[in-house]
Amino acid sequence: MSRLGLLLRAGCAALAIASAAPAAEAGPDDPVKIGVLTDMSGPYSDVGGPGSVEAVKMAIEDFGGSTLGKPVVIVSGDHQNKADIGSNIARKWFDVDGVDMVTDLTNSAVALAVQALAKDQKKINLVSSTHTTELTNKACSPYGVHWTFDAYALSAGTAGAVAREGAKKWYFISADYTFGRNLEENAEKILAKYGAQTIGKSRHPLNNSDFSSNLLQAQASGADVIAVANTGNDLSNLMKQAAEFQIGKSQKLVMLSAFVTDIHAMGLDNAKGSVLTEAFYWNRDADSRKWSERFFKKMGKMPTMIQAGSYSATLHYLAAVNAAGSKDADKVMQKMRDTPINDIFWKNGRIREDGVMTHDMLLIQVKSPEQSKEPWDYYDVVGVIPGEQAFQPLSESACPLIKR
Amino acid sequence: MFELIGVAPQALFGQLLLGLINGAFYAMLSLGLAVIFGLLNIINFTHGAQYMMGAFGSWLLLNYLGTPFWGALLIAPLIVAAVGMAIERVLLSRLYHLDHLYGLLLTYGVALVIEGLFRRFYGASGMPYANPIPGGANLGFMFLPYYRAFVVVASLAVCILVWLAIERSKLGSYLRAAIEKPDLVQAFGINVPRMITLTYGFGVGLAALAGVLAAPIYQVSPIMGSHLINVVFAVVVIGGLGSVAGSVVTGFGLGVVEGLTKVFYPEASSTVVFLVMAVVLTIRPGGLFGATR
CATH class of the missing domain: 3.40.50.2300 (Response regulator)
Structure with a gap:
């Protein structure tokens, strides 16, 4: 066998062992876990990417860092603009890591794949980017919200x-x-x-x-x-x-x-x-300016509407978890729908039954x-x-x- | 006749001219590749990244040192060529006794590293670069920006000079001899490894020059080279691997073919080059101007 072949086999074996390792089953008492699934280094990495991860961190920080008595955990993943990679990451997050909510989801194909998966698994996905209107039409989900904009x-x-x-x-x-x-x-x-x-x-x-x-x-x-x-x-x-x-x-x-x-x-x-x-402009008013300048200090560029959307979606989600006193997807979604979205970006936002978050x-x-x-x-x-x-x-x- | 094919003559002439302009970039890039392959037997997959470095070089020179476009046209290729020569000395020179494939893998890996580094520091969207010769002339059938006219003239001049240098000068004859019989040329007292390093630097410099010329037209971004490099490889293969004249003629020719495709069926414009490649390889496996190696 060639050396390359040997190396590949060894790699595969290691991977199989790693994924077969028993994982602690995630339960309702675990901390709230948020996954940011985005394009970390490809063509959309400037509009979502690491900036979106930072925005979600800021949202958790501004919320106070914990809910249901435990600190909120954030994980992030790079879907490389491939639907299969994206859904594999999301599946592992849902099945093994106990992620409760996934956000960002730049790239329409990835968003559609993850929304379908989340719907099956009763997990929440808040799409803060992506153009496709399919997400809120034929492919709509009771646990999926299209947050920022669509085509x-x-x-x-x-x-x-x-x-x-x-x-x-x-x-x-x-x-x-x-x-x-x-x-x-x-x-x-x-x-x-x-x-x-x-x-x-x-x-x-x-x-x-x-x-x-x-x-x-x-x-x-x-x-x-x-x-x-x-x-x-x-x-x-x-x-x-x-x-x-x-x-x-x-x-x-x-x-x-x-x-x-x-x-x-x-x-x-x-x-x-x-x-x-x-949907958003950093210099629109004093509030958005103040927030964006904080963001700029960390990222060296002003936030896009996708990044602002990831922040807003996370904040609204955490407030709903707090109000519901549970991370049960049905209860949290109910709270999210009942409460209008009023944050520094959007006034009078409302989540419709088809999953569109309407706002100015x-x-x-x-x-x-x-x-x-x-x-x-x-x-x-x-x-x-x-x-x-x-x-x-x-x-x-x-x-x-x-x-x- | 034009009515027969359903296209206005204006549109056709316009697209032909645009094809020629794009062909100028293909020609310059494939020229560098052909020189490197012809003399070093290395398939330089870093070429696209080096083209990008040329464009970024001019942006960096402008924004940090205030060097205008015309200065960058000279300085950026020199800097990128120096980086290229360092890569050749440190990495590539260890692979000459091995199969082509290893050189290809190494240069591809280096390209990914370079692009990754630029993306890390400058983001994926890229940077703006102002047009040094704004304005243009109305030719009746189309508006021709002055800068595009300059690009065609400049690249033609470079292509002819390179061809003359390799085929007609004494230095060129040393180079060609060193490819055929390196031991013998070395025995005549010529430092062959140094000549190879300089040749690689020269090929890389050509890529960077194309990059500087591209900066005012295309977005200066870390991935600009990887988009172009596939087409350029097809150009080199069609022209005949290692053939300098072949790569220039094919570069301009394929630009025109692509331009024509954009008139009749724009969706296929990114595929047509590869279609031509498949046909040429079936009929003449050595390429249009190449000898089978």
Whole structure:
């Protein structure tokens, strides 16, 4: 046998022994355990990742560190953007480690897999990121809440606001996978309500570095608005090249999904003037500013809405555990639904029966470099979309839990 | 004719030109790979990371030392080449007597380490880098940013110079001789190991130069190289492993093929290069310009 083969076998054997080792069965008297399952080093590690772990730590600290007479425990895991790795970690957390609640869950595929698992095991999952509206439609769970935003809220907010101003002809540049298509479909639904129409679209593969081709087609289409449905490096590259081809001069560029870290990465020169929707902005008021500065001291960057969402979800969960006097998932969920969410980020948040946490969304315009007064001063909050309008109406939801 | 295929001539010309610009990057990157493989017999998987280091180098120079783009164009490749030579001396030089596969594994591992380090310190989203030549000209069928025109001209010039240096200069002839018969060349009093180190540094410097040129167009991010490197490898394989002229011609050619695909079926634009590779390898296993080794 080759040395490599031998090494592999030894490794497998060690793993088998480790996983077969008897684990102390987790019981109702164990401390409350929170798992942060996120992308620790991949493309989403800046929007969720280690920042989300830190935000959950801050929530536990702000809550006082313990509940039900025991200190709250936090564990974190890297799902590497793979649904199978994510559900394996979650399964081990639920079965062996006695984790009671999982949060963050960046990446739609991972979130869907973990929500299904949590539903079977009667564990709570609070999704503070992820676009897919599937989580609160066909795949909805009585123990799953979609906390911060979804594709509907982002595209409805942005597309609605721009269409209201009278932009009639739209061109979409979308990432060619579920995420991009989902954003695009949701935006088109809204456009139809305002009598605006799609006059063209072009799709690009994930991790495409050159967008000049898509941009040139969009430029030639004569559209009033070019709507961009991609994220991360794709988004930064596209915006940078749009500025290079001077696209924003005669046509309006709209990002259907963007985080403050994306704006930081692409620079105000490339993003100025664009309109987008976010659930949270660090510099919105004194409270959010104070919290964000604490976060900045630890992470060296301002929090995204996902990280703020992980904080808020954890805080609300811990309060519900305290009030219920138990970590039983049914009791805790009942308390969470009964109590409106009022924290430093969100006012009058409410958890609907389909699992959507409805709250106000912020309509944002990106500042120009001249308007920006300090580092990370990137946004003008130009409007607030009330929670009832921001999210998909309950009547349109395909969630089987809704009593009709 | 254009109506027949359902595409306006403007769109077609525009995409062809864009293809040529992307081809310029493919050509420069595959050139470095071809030089390294041709002379060292190492399949340098660190190339993408070294391209990224070039781009990051220019960002670091600008933000910490205030060096403008034109300075970085010279300094960043030199620094990255020096790092490359250190890697060659310390790690790669131990593998020359072994199979290609070990060099490939080592360079791949080094690439992962470098990318991981950059991500650790600068995050996954990357950094902005301003365009040194803003503005552009309206060509009628498309808007051509001045900077993109500069990239094509610069990379063509570099490719021709490198080809001349290797195929037509005395130093180039030493290099080529050292590949064929290292012992004999050494016997003539030429320090072959040093020549190999310098050659590796040169190939790496080319990657870094492409990175500096890319910084104003693409997001400067730790993963920018790993996205590109697969395509560039396909380019080298299609051109013929180790063939300098082959890699340049194929680089520009495949850029154009990719550009055309974006007109007709954009979703396939990331796959078309590999399709071409499969076809070429079936018909000519040595690549378009290569001899079978």
